[in-house]
Amino acid sequence: MNLEQLLASFPHPVGPLRILIVDDQPVNIRVLHQVFRGEFEVLMATSGEQAISLCQELRPDIVLLDVVMPGLSGHDVCRRLKADPDTRDIPVIFVTSQNQDGDEALGFEIGAVDFITKPINPIIVSARVRTHLALKLQSDLLRTIAMNDGLTKVANRRKFDEELAISWRAAQREGRVLSLVMLDLDSFKQFNDRYGHQQGDACLVAVANALNQSVRRPHDLVARYGGEEFVCILPDTDSQGAIKLAEVMRTAVKALEIEHLDSAAGGFVSISLGIATQIPNTGASPQSLLAAADGQLYQAKRAGRDRACAIEIV
Template identity: 55%
Template sequence: MNQPPADHHDKLSERPKILVVDDQSVNILLVREIFKHDYGVFMAQDGEQAIAQCQAVMPDLVLLDLVMPGMDGFEVCRRLKADARTRAIPIIFVSAQREEADEVRGFELGAVDYITKPVNQTILRARVRTHLELKRQTDLLSTIALIDGLTGIANRRKFDQDLQVDWLQCARNQQPISLLMLDVDYFKRFNDHYGHQVGDDCLRQVAQAIRQSIRRTIDLAARYGGEEFACVFPDTDANGAAYLAQNILSAIRGLAIPHTASEADSVVTVSIGIATAMARPSDSPQALVENADRQLYEAKRGGRARICAAELE
């Protein structure tokens, strides 16, 4: 079934997105008519389409039919909840099945609600509005919990989560993944010389320079801890990672933050370690972290304000 065109007066990306999954076109069109003025409505007519749409669109809520040919709604729900990328998407079952056992199983699989057909439009609107608001609040709290309070970029928890997800995604697609570990050179001396408030401002500027050097939305810049930062670059080979690292190195030097206590330069600089690997489902990204950390150590041992890189077999 073709997707609806974006509303010219209100971009779909700026509205909550609902995915309607039903093997009957008439049911999908009915739901679309109910919500098309308030939400971006996407459609799927079987389980495989539903999973693909969730991964591509990342809807804010799924209205999921239970009985469909091939993969039924229970299996769709189970798979979505098993995938780290989609498990947080709330699922409302909309089904003609009125057996209590079906409703119980739906909740056990992770659904947030169960509505029976024929659908009462007022009830459906209210349930959808309630669950979208709950998701909005949950997303806000999650975002706050994953942001570093000092620099405003991702924190260590977010880094750990994204690295695991990106590793598995690259493994599925047989793509390389690169990791940069960065350390502000002689930062303890900087703090001792200029004071901690100036040190905090320095870290904020460095963090923003790193973030502005990253162009793709799938890439991640995070504060790893203290004066150490990390960048995750999915689908990026060693050459691409080296290019990005050089951009970051130049951007931070270009800030021209005075650092008279540094032995590497008269301004604030960073040392960067790069590790690149072809992700495999059977491996862990921990080896990538350890390798990038070793390369960072080599960059610091080699005089700082430089890049060292290695590829994993």
């Protein structure tokens, strides 16, 4: 697959590809800029420090990195990028005038994917960059597919399990509150029986979109837990905040006005929600918080559906 085909394969739109060119000599940057400016978004840095902060802020898709620079060398920069989980997947190609074997071996050892020697040949540089961008996109695409639900495009169970563990540890470390919302579609079996599974799928997609749009902070996560069940992780959110968001979600789903004649909630598709909130302590686990949210969901069902129940664990 070429780059254009790969970009089109992503379930979410992917912005223009970004290349970062790092060299202490502006004239060298200019030469590479000429090669790539028509094809990619080109970022430039004239020092190692600048290169690292650009990588952290703007996450380029590939870095062309000069080796010999005053201050942080290209090797230093590469080591730091590879040591940071946020930047370690960005492929690094060294651009060097010293084509001694020792240097190349060291570059590969610290995590570079390739070498280009100065003076550069535009055709070779362009071909190598495209090759490594294609590899990077393939691994991004695999990760995206592995972490997203194929039908609804929200996070899947695997991603949820990972994020829950991360959020739990962060909340525990910082003594912060964490909320979970477990929810499911009311009488969904009857919906499928009456309207068919294709309508059932369309309904799940519409509900997932409504849930996703209700959640606005970047660290909140909506995931499909299984079947017609969804779950939200709300870091740093107290019980009141979680109850408020649950109400926004419940209202958003009702506002879709998807016909459901077997529903208890006025002939439209509705959801029930269970909320559990806790500051993680040593006796508790992510699983116990999840079980508590599930228990509240059960309460909401028993109380008549189309509502939320919440518990605060101390």
